[in-house]
Amino acid sequence: MVKPIAPLKGNTGALRSAFVLGALFFSLSGCRQDYSLSPPTDSEKITVTVKLPKELKTETMWVMYRSATCKSIGTGASGQRTERDGHHSVYKELERQGQSDLYQVELPKDGGGACRWHLANVTFGVEYADPARFGESVTFGVGGGVVVIFDDNNSPRGGANIKVEGDLMLKEDYYPWVDEEFLGAYKKTINLASKGDMYLSYRAMQARIVYFEPVLHSEFLVSSAGPKEKKKGNHTTFTYPDGSVVADGRSKPDFRKLQAIRLAAEGK
Template structure:
């Protein structure tokens, strides 16, 4: 007899007890605001910000195969663009902490990134690769990208170094991308429960480009080859550039000036 594969059905829905059917945001006019400011280098652009609100009143409910009930705080996502401040290099947005509405939403976390504004300046076939960015958590819940790497008291100021990374891949469809290399994970996460101001300043070291080329033949021991700004070549199985090596190369070069 053929094997029978059990199928489990999950029913997901919002339980809006006490909320009617309205779970939209409606921030009060006197809501306290959090200001997010990004100081953006000319060659970079700010990606759309993902803003998440949570509600302890309007629960997200799921039922398992045996009918067991699982409750979690409801969540509501909105997407916002940071606005340039005059002719400056500052981009800003103000977010109400109190999302209001029948569900009594509160600001939970924001996710925002940066990337090259014009990848084709590196070649007509170059496309955008991995962006770099920041997650800021304003309550005690994880963000969609997990928990915080760093916890801070009060306002949050972030100033990080980034390097251009041009990568060519030959296995599968050919592609050539430009990405930003920073310290740690692509998105750094911060918990800032009492912040009213969030300031992010990416420092782009555009003269220190790292190049990489993936293998053309899939074979054990064939690794991506990284060529660093000082001319050194490394192929050690690493999945991305060595940030600390880039830092050392730049600092050594700057100390000779």
């Protein structure tokens, strides 16, 4: 809220100056009085659905709205004043649909409010529900994430690798990847290895339905162990489901190799 200016007794010039400064401050800050979302009842909805494998759980969804009305004011490297669209984040849990394996959330495209918010992007994904099943003190690491951008801006995780026309329907293969790191503090994580980055990014400006089906190939586990000594030529060693061991400088598993091992085992 904009605070009222206290009366300035016996000083009309000061009062006038304070009023002008207050008006200027208000104009520069846009709708500073109310940044809240207030979606209209007839707002078009975007539905995000995840088909969840039994070993995984959904992550909390990060939803970002943007506003060209309420600017975010900052300072550039040279001290100059900068302006960019304001942003407003909310966090949503996807809700299970009955007793099915479908989890869903509906998001208003028009965020409304004095700032005229619009839905800009969402970040969501899946992770292991019980990392400890892979060993004591094992935690979830990375993988299984999706970013969908609905406007011309980048998301907090950058831009999009793929542009999609219409609705976005994703079905992706994932493999369990257990990684051990020895340099610095020891840690062991369970990750989800996929074909791309740990967050798959899409720009889908016309999408009204986003469907994500992660297919988890639990029986094809790949493990890796980082070097114990920081020395030239020491690389992370990967052990694949067929028993092959590779240390070729990669920082994550060879997805094509994993696919080939699985397809050969399945006789495809």
